[in-house]
Amino acid sequence: MPIKFMDLAAQNQEIRRRVEAEFERIHSATAYVGGPQVAEFEQRFAGYLGVRHVIGVGSGTDALRLALIAAGAGPGDEVITAPMTFVATAEAIFQTGAVPVFVDVDPDTATISVEGVNRYLERGEFHTPNGPRAIVPVHLYGLPAAMGALREVANRYNLAVVEDACQAHGARIHCAGEWKRAGAVGTAGCFSFYPGKNLGAWGEAGAVATDDSQLAARVGLLRDHGRLSHYLHQECGYNARMDTLQAAVLLAKLERLEEWNARRRAIARRYQELLAGCAVQTPMEPEGTQSCHHLYVIRSPRRDRIFEALSRAGIGCGIHYPVPLHLQPACGALGYRSGDFPVSERIADTVLSLPMHPHLTDREVGKVADTVRTALDAL
Ligand SMILES: Cc1ncc(COP(=O)(O)O)c(C=O)c1O
Numbered sequence: 001m002p003i004k005f006m007d008l009a010a011q012n013q014e015i016r017r018r019v020e021a022e023f024e025r026i027h028s029a030t031a032y033v034g035g036p037q038v039a040e041f042e043q044r045f046a047g048y049l050g051v052r053h054v055i056g057v058g059s060g061t062d063a064l065r066l067a068l069i070a071a072g073a074g075p076g077d078e079v080i081t082a083p084m085t086f087v088a089t090a091e092a093i094f095q096t097g098a099v100p101v102f103v104d105v106d107p108d109t110a111t112i113s114v115e116g117v118n119r120y121l122e123r124g125e126f127h128t129p130n131g132p133r134a135i136v137p138v139h140l141y142g143l144p145a146a147m148g149a150l151r152e153v154a155n156r157y158n159l160a161v162v163e164d165a166c167q168a169h170g171a172r173i174h175c176a177g178e179w180k181r182a183g184a185v186g187t188a189g190c191f192s193f194y195p196g197k198n199l200g201a202w203g204e205a206g207a208v209a210t211d212d213s214q215l216a217a218r219v220g221l222l223r224d225h226g227r228l229s230h231y232l233h234q235e236c237g238y239n240a241r242m243d244t245l246q247a248a249v250l251l252a253k254l255e256r257l258e259e260w261n262a263r264r265r266a267i268a269r270r271y272q273e274l275l276a277g278c279a280v281q282t283p284m285e286p287e288g289t290q291s292c293h294h295l296y297v298i299r300s301p302r303r304d305r306i307f308e309a310l311s312r313a314g315i316g317c318g319i320h321y322p323v324p325l326h327l328q329p330a331c332g333a334l335g336y337r338s339g340d341f342p343v344s345e346r347i348a349d350t351v352l353s354l355p356m357h358p359h360l361t362d363r364e365v366g367k368v369a370d371t372v373r374t375a376l377d378a379l
Contacts, residue, residue: 003355003364005316006196010359011260015252019202022248035244041251042207048170048254049184051209053216056242057223060166060192063206064092066240067188068134070208070218071160073098077133078126081164082112083324083336084344085138088192089164090325093136099128100334102326104341108284110297111145112137113343114153121157134160139168139182141320141353142198142294143285147185148175154186161186166206167294169199170261174288182292183209188219193250198264198292199257201246260358264293267360271296274369279376280306281350295320296356302376303352309375310354315368318353 026035038056046054057063073079075097081089083102093100103116117135126132135154137145147163154161165171165183169191172179183189193205208219221227226237268291272282281299285291297320300306310317324344326336338345354368 002314003316003360003368004357005318005353005355006357007359008195008200011253011357014256015249018252019249022251023245026244026248032244033241035247037244037247037251038242041242041247041254044251044254045207046209048257049181049189049209051184051189052211053209053213055208055216055219055223056247057206057208057219058240058242059204060190060194060206061088061092062223062238062240063166063190063192063208064089064136064162064164065095066219066222066238067162067190067208067210067215068092068096068098068136069222070215071134071162071187073133073160076128076130078128078131079134079136080112080117080120080132080159081136082138082140082344083326083341084110084140084321084347085164085325086166086321087325087328087330088166089136089138090328090331098133100325100331101127101132102334102336102341104343105140105347106146107343107347109143109145109286110140110347111143112150114146114149117150117153121153132157132159134162134187136162136164137186138164139171141283141297142168142171142292143283144168144171144173144182144289144291146286147173148288151175151185160188163189165189165209166192166194167197168292169197169294170257171292172290179290184211187212188215193246198261198294199250199253202249203243203246205242205246205250207242261292263358264356265291267356267358267365268293268296270362270365271354271369274366275372278373280372293356295353297351297353298372299347299350300352300376301350303350306352306372306375309378310368310371313367313371315371316355319351320353321351322348324348
């Protein structure tokens, strides 16, 4: 039997009836845009994260773009981020008119290096007239970046911190003496609800989380054509609203998120036990962080060999991400070259994502680990 990389069908089975009942309500009211489910989801997700405001938007990319604009990023500014991420992190920065500036990642966690950010800011040689305006740490694969230290640096240089929490629904960080949710620590946190995420819609959706009422109000305007009232527009904004049907799916799935994340954590522990002593690097979780294990990413210089063996055995796997952003044609205008971010480049050459979803059975986890082990033994 093949082993799926993710299993959305199994997930849907658990929530299908609840969602269909909610869809019926939406159809009866024909409230496809701005229906009550959007506000209800915003309120529940804000409660879950422990923030004052959540603003539902059309995608994670919308969330990043609107949060950055609302945090003041625009033409003439730089926004610092890591090259080891999905392209949308940089796209959103470009879309504000600001310039993305990359800082390499920490070799253990693959999240942005705080020392690297510090060094860049201390050097003070900036690429734009205004210099840096914000930092976008990416909680890669569900592991929170070093938010406590990053917040200190940001405060020192008066920068906004816009968390890319698009892979980190339910991850936690110990910060300033308490555990907080990823996305609830910086100036704003940005989420994607792309279907395969830990909290995924049945289409496109995203959200911005923040304690800052002014920022929340601006994101609220920007997502809806800068609208103050039906035909009165404060500024030119975007059509970046959350779809009501997606909000209904998210309401149902949010109720299961903790349980699903607990199962992901148990699977991660099992992988770690089964792969102990095997020549692969398993993901680490520094003290004070709790990953939500969106992806379970191992590292090996023999990654391609393992990938082939898993594929031959009918086991779904992936590479997140084979090309770091500074080497993407889409970022060519920034002028970076191969060798500029050696840690990210090494990670991109060695990472391999194993199946990870809450409906994976212990037997399947065992089969995946055995296949990895056998592939390496055969060398
Ligand atoms: C790290 C990261 N940032 C941003 C995004 C963009 O989210 P969306 O696809 O919802 O626009 C994603 C989505 O995969 C992501 O993984």
